[in-house]
Amino acid sequence: MPGLNIKTEKEIEIMKESGQILNRVMETLLHTLGIGVSMLELNALAEKEIEKYGAKPSFKMVSGYKWAICTCVNNIVVHGIPDNYIAKGNDVIGIDLGVYYRGFHTDSSWTVRIKDDKSEKNNAVDKFLTVGRLALDKAIEQVLPGNYIYDVSEAIQTTVEDAGFSVVRSLIGHGIGKHLHEDPEIPGFVSNSREKTLIITPGLTMAIEVIYNLGSPEVIYKGDGWTIQTKDGKISGLFETTVALSDRGVILLTKKYGPSGDN
Amino acid sequence: MAHQGTTEAVGMVVEALPNTLFRVKLNDGRLILCHLSGKMRINYIKIMPGDSVKVELTPYDQTKGRITYRLK
Numbered sequence: 356m357p358g359l360n361i362k363t364e365k366e367i368e369i370m371k372e373s374g375q376i377l378n379r380v381m382e383t384l385l386h387t388l389g390i391g392v393s394m395l396e397l398n399a400l401a402e403k404e405i406e407k408y409g410a411k412p413s414f415k416m417v418s419g420y421k422w423a424i425c426t427c428v429n430n431i432v433v434h435g436i437p438d439n440y441i442a443k444g445n446d447v448i449g450i451d452l453g454v455y456y457r458g459f460h461t462d463s464s465w466t467v468r469i470k471d472d473k474s475e476k477n478n479a480v481d482k483f484l485t486v487g488r489l490a491l492d493k494a495i496e497q498v499l500p501g502n503y504i505y506d507v508s509e510a511i512q513t514t515v516e517d518a519g520f521s522v523v524r525s526l527i528g529h530g531i532g533k534h535l536h537e538d539p540e541i542p543g544f545v546s547n548s549r550e551k552t553l554i555i556t557p558g559l560t561m562a563i564e565v566i567y568n569l570g571s572p573e574v575i576y577k578g579d580g581w582t583i584q585t586k587d588g589k590i591s592g593l594f595e596t597t598v599a600l601s602d603r604g605v606i607l608l609t610k611k612y613g614p615s616g617d618n
Numbered sequence: 619m620a621h622q623g624t625t626e627a628v629g630m631v632v633e634a635l636p637n638t639l640f641r642v643k644l645n646d647g648r649l650i651l652c653h654l655s656g657k658m659r660i661n662y663i664k665i666m667p668g669d670s671v672k673v674e675l676t677p678y679d680q681t682k683g684r685i686t687y688r689l690k
Contacts, residue, residue: 358636417659425660433661451661525688529662536662566661576687583661 359530359538361558366459367599367606370532370560373456374597374608376408377463381609384424384450385616390443390469394426397450398437405454413453413460413535420581425451427466432566432574432591433526434581444471447480449593453535460535462562463609464595467616480590483520483569484614487592490514490543490565491611498561498598498605504539504552511543511565521572523591526583528564531597543567557602564595624674628689631669640665640685642673650675655686663688 362370383404384397401423405412412423427435427449428442435449442448449466466487468480493510507528515522528541539553543565568574570589577584585591597608629644635651642652652673654665665671665688672687 414660420660453660525664526661527664536659540662540664542664564661580686581660 359553360532361556362532362560362599363558364601366532367558367560367601369457370459370461370597370599370608371606373410373454373459374461376405376410376456377452377454377461377597378610379408380404380454381450381452381463381465381612382616384452385465385467385612388442388448388450388467388469388616390471391441393439393441394428394435394437395439397426398422398424401452408456410454410456413455413462414451416455417535423452425449427451427591427593429590430585430588432523432568432583432585433593434583436579436581442469444469445477445480447484447590447592449591451593451595458533460531460533461597461608462531462535462595463597464564464593465612465616466592466594467614470615481614482518483590484592486515486518486520487565487567487594488611488614490567491563491594491596494563494565495596495598495605495607498555498563498600500556500600502555503549504541504555505545505547505549507555507563508542508545508552512545515543515565515567521568521570523566523568523572523574525574526564526566528562528595530560531562532560555600557600560597560599560608562595562597564593566593567591624676626686627673627675627683629671629673631665631667631671633667634665642671642683642685644673648680650681650683652683652685655684
């Protein structure tokens with residue numbers, strides 16, 4: 356992974372544009388996602404929309420990956436390959452999307468429960484997803500000059516674990532910019548003393564990720580070589596935004612959405 | 619699935635080096651240098667010393683490999 360790249364204000368401005376494109380595409384995808392929509396349709400839509408804005412799908416730049424998005428259905432944690440699976444009521448579906456524009460990447464994910472006409476409420480699943488969105492909020496609150504990455508990690512871990520869920524250990528957030536992955540590593544859990552993690556300074560651009568499971572944190576690989584799913588078969592959630600710390604404070608380069616992917 | 623001409627082995631990460639390079643001790647005792655496979659790079663997969671990993675080796679250079687899975 357390329358090392359730490361502190362961005363200039365000008366570079367952050369370009370990343371803002373990249374993020375705005377990502378936001379528009381993600382909004383279209385979340386708006387389209389519903390009962391009867393296939394994951395391949397969503398992928399085709401993502402490709403078309405990204406191209407419309409003159410950008411490139413970041414994930415297609417990853418060696419061997421041919422899709423613009425990852426679609427993580429129910430027990431899929433990350434790297435769900437868009438296939439002909441058709442969304443049905445009460446599915447928990449996460450969309451992970453990366454956009455490359457004018458030399459910079461932005462990266463974002465959002466997870467929603469597909470509304471079912473018959474059961475408008477699913478309290479257990481809705482509570483699970485609410486906790487993920489809250490953990491992301493709490494993590495972003497910690498992006499302050501002088502704080503440490505530890506503080507971001509701790510906010511995620513505390514929020515998720517206090518609610519009785521678990522943070523996946525092997526998948527983490529990361530710095531982002533000219534490369535999809537840059538330093539620093541941003542785990543959703545603490546494993547080091549606070550001072551051993553990076554101190555947060557202006558110019559840092561980060562993809563903060565809350566990757567968590569309803570049951571145990573263990574994950575396993577599916578046979579396709581990409582897809583990672585929960586070991587216990589229970590559902591998983593993924594919430595991610597790209598943020599920058601500028602001299603004027605934290606900037607959300609990609610948006611946060613509501614429970615149904617609304618604004 | 620290993621690529622044509624490559625072999626797979628299992629080992630344990632003993633050291634994380636800069637630039638996503640890792641020193642891996644294979645189960646047969648060999649110590650090799652490994653980089654991460656592209657397949658591990660959409661979401662950031664954390665590899666740490668002590669992790670058990672699956673490694674792909676080419677017949678051309680048996681001292682280097684690439685990590686394709688984190689096994690636990």
